[in-house]
Structures are given as structure tokens and as C-alpha cells.
Amino acid sequence: MTDIHEVDSVEVRDRLQGRTCAWCATYIPYSGRGRPPSYCSRSCRNRAWEVRTAERRLQRDIAAAAMRAEPVREVRTETITRTRTRVQTRLERRPPSTAKDWVEHLAALTGQLRKDGTLAPRHWDHRKLYHALMEALVVLGDAHPGGLDELAARR
Ligand SMILES: [Zn+2]
Secondary structure, three states, X not given: OOOOOOOOOXXXXXXXOEEEOOOOOOXXXXXXXXXXXXXXXXXXXXXXHHHHHHHHHHHHHHHHHHHHOOOOOOOOOOOOOOOOOOOOXXXXXXXXXXXXXXXXXXXXXXXHHOOOOXXXXXXXXXXXXXXXXXHHHHHHHHHOOOHHXXXXXXX
């Protein structure tokens, strides 16, 4: 009886052959000596470093902004323009043009000058009225043939 005993020896050797650049993914063959490179070139290494630095700076700024949490204050100017438009409608005051209308107007003036009339107590206005009436009377006399005397003589 023969005892055949077989022993298989398996040795697994793992050896890095190469890897891709951490920045541009270019394949970099590994020579087997020294630390395997992470980047294919100095420029890829620098680009990766710049990005990591920028990320750290951004994180720091975000953290600082969150801590600050100061409300933004604004100074504003409010200008209100108020426009008031006064519309005044003036009733057309055309002087009477006929003798009949003048007589009515003068009757109204007479009424206002009587006792309890609106113009009666306004003593400071009386001289103005006196002169206006006198001038009208004088000019009436000039206009009429025979003058005021002739007008007064006949009613
Ligand atoms: Zn690269």
C-alpha cells in the first residue's frame, strides 16, 4: 500500500504594475522601486494640490460665515412726494351789457349796502364804492346829451 501524499504549494505574489494618475487618469507604469507615484506629472500634482487647498479654504469660509450669522443691515431713504392740485373753477364774470342788467346789478349792490346787507358794515370798502359810482355817474353825464342835469330833470 502506497501512500501518495501530495502537497500543493501556492504562493501568491501581488505586485503593482502601474496605476492611473489621480488627476488625469493617465496610466503610469510602476517600476517596482520606491513609492508608487500618484500623479503622472508635476503639473497634475500641482493641480490636485490647488483644488484641495481651494476646498479647505472654502470649507473654512463656510464655517466662518455660519458662525458670524450677522444680519445684513441696510440704510434706505424713502422719499414721498405729495402733490396737491387745486382746481379752481372761476365762474365767468362778464359785466352786464344791457341797461336792464346794470339796473339789476346796481339794485343788488343797493341791497347789500342797506342795513343788514353784507357790505353795510364793511366801512373800509365804502370809499372804493363811492369813487367807482361817482366816476360812472360823471361819465354817464358826459355820454348823455344835456348831461346829468337833463337826466335828473325828467324821470
Ligand atoms: Zn496626470
